[in-house]
Amino acid sequence: MSSTRLAILSPAARGPMSLPASMGQLVASVESHQEVWGCWLQSWDLPVTISEIALFLDELARQALQQGREVIWAPMSSASSSVRLVLHGSAQPEALRRALTTLHLQNFMPGRILHCQRDDLALVLHGPDGPLSAANHSLIEALEGISLDVAVTTLWEKGYFQLLLTDMDSTLISIECVDEMADHLGLKRQVAAITERSMAGELDFQTSLRERVRLLAGTPASTIDTIIRERLQLSPGARELVTAAKAQGVEVGVVSGGFTQFTRYLQETLDLDYAFANTLEIVDGQITGQIVGDIVDAAAKADILDLLAISLGTDASHCIAIGDGANDLPMIRKAGVGIAYHAKAVVRAQADFQIRYGGLDTASTYLGWGNG
Incomplete structure (x- = not known):
């Protein structure tokens, strides 16, 4: 009628x-x-x-x-x-x-x-x-x-989503870990030059990451603890978003092209269910400048989302992905809901939703967690 x-x-x-x-x-x-x-x-x-x-x-x-x-x-x-x-x-x-x-x-x-x-x-x-x-x-x-x-x-029912997967640098936390390490060591200019070549398309993510990590060779591993203690800050609303997700029965993970030392810290601090990142090789208390194992790049992030969804007995359509950069796009596009957080224009254009001004807890509002 x-x-x-x-x-x-x-x-x-x-x-x-x-x-x-x-x-x-x-x-x-x-x-x-x-x-x-x-x-x-x-x-x-x-x-x-x-x-x-x-x-x-x-x-x-x-x-x-x-x-x-x-x-x-x-x-x-x-x-x-x-x-x-x-x-x-x-x-x-x-x-x-x-x-x-x-x-x-x-x-x-x-x-x-x-x-x-x-x-x-x-x-x-x-x-x-x-x-x-x-x-x-x-x-x-x-x-x-x-x-x-x-x-x-959409007006999703409670229980529709099973997994929230978020990027780390400039998303779950407000800093870029490699950049902060470089700045602490006086290598900011060299790292910035590599980043610029990557953004210009001269280097892919894996090559760019390996070149930046190579600059850290000989650095005491304790530098990482210093960065965590003195510079690492959660993004506004990060803790509130994780709390809201868990109240909905949603499992939460961080996936990063950064390093496991930082993601492990976040996993402990926020009680995350999963943490994935790259492993820095450390020998005799020093960073060797090498990465152990496969690199977590854009494709790997999307694959991790898929695998976690399967392990939870669901698929990507019941997952949420949040990120800010181009290497987050594959998982943002794959997830049932992809959210661009203070992101580059290319990411905003392809995400389902954008957070341009507020903190990560804005995602809770979008998803209807705790407010109807």
Whole structure:
């Protein structure tokens, strides 16, 4: 059966708007009637077609415009689906208005409020069934200039996800371990030159890593402990994300093109279920400049995600991957949900969701962990 979804967004100071009596009699259900982020959001389901109430809608829109309110409506059908809109960051009425207006252009309409507090807002959207990538990229463009993270996501049931796998450098932690070691040893310029050649496409990741590690030859292994003690910092929200995942029964791992000494520290500190990285060769208390065994590169990260999923009796579609660099792309693309964290443009473009401003706990908000 076809119906019409109607919503009104009003400045909080104006208060909610009443429907004309003749129109109010048509209401099948009230989904939202709440003050959120400096606005009154009202949403109704009307069991009639738009053509049947076109005159009422036009008059309502005219009155609303005179009062500084915004009215939107869209047809709904039995094929319509429900998804979640998440806004995380600065609670601005303009952000909510831009988001709902942008989504309305794609026939998404607001429904009930799932969660609302100062920095987080999550609400149900009703709209067309299908991929959400277009809606997400449109939202990012529409909210450009506002320091706020936004996503349209599936309404996943608890237990849907089994594994969260995250990159380490500049993702789970705020530093790049090799760069910090190089800076500590006065080798920053040499390492930067190798990194630049890698970014220019002159070196692949494995070659770049081996050349950088070679520069560390003869360095006391205790340098690693010094870096961990003096420079290593968790990214904002890292501990909260791990805690939220475990509360959902999701296993958590870190996978890195860095070194096992750092990932082991993180595994102990955050009580992670898994930790994978490269093994530095250490002989007589000194780093030899060599790596033992196979290198954990982009392909290996994706393979590790696959293998862990299988060991958990599931597949990649029930896994989440978070990263910031090009070597995270294969696992981000393979996972059921791939999240770009303060990432390079190429990663943001291919990830399901982006975290551009907030901490890692923004991922918990996107996934609906603890907030509806």
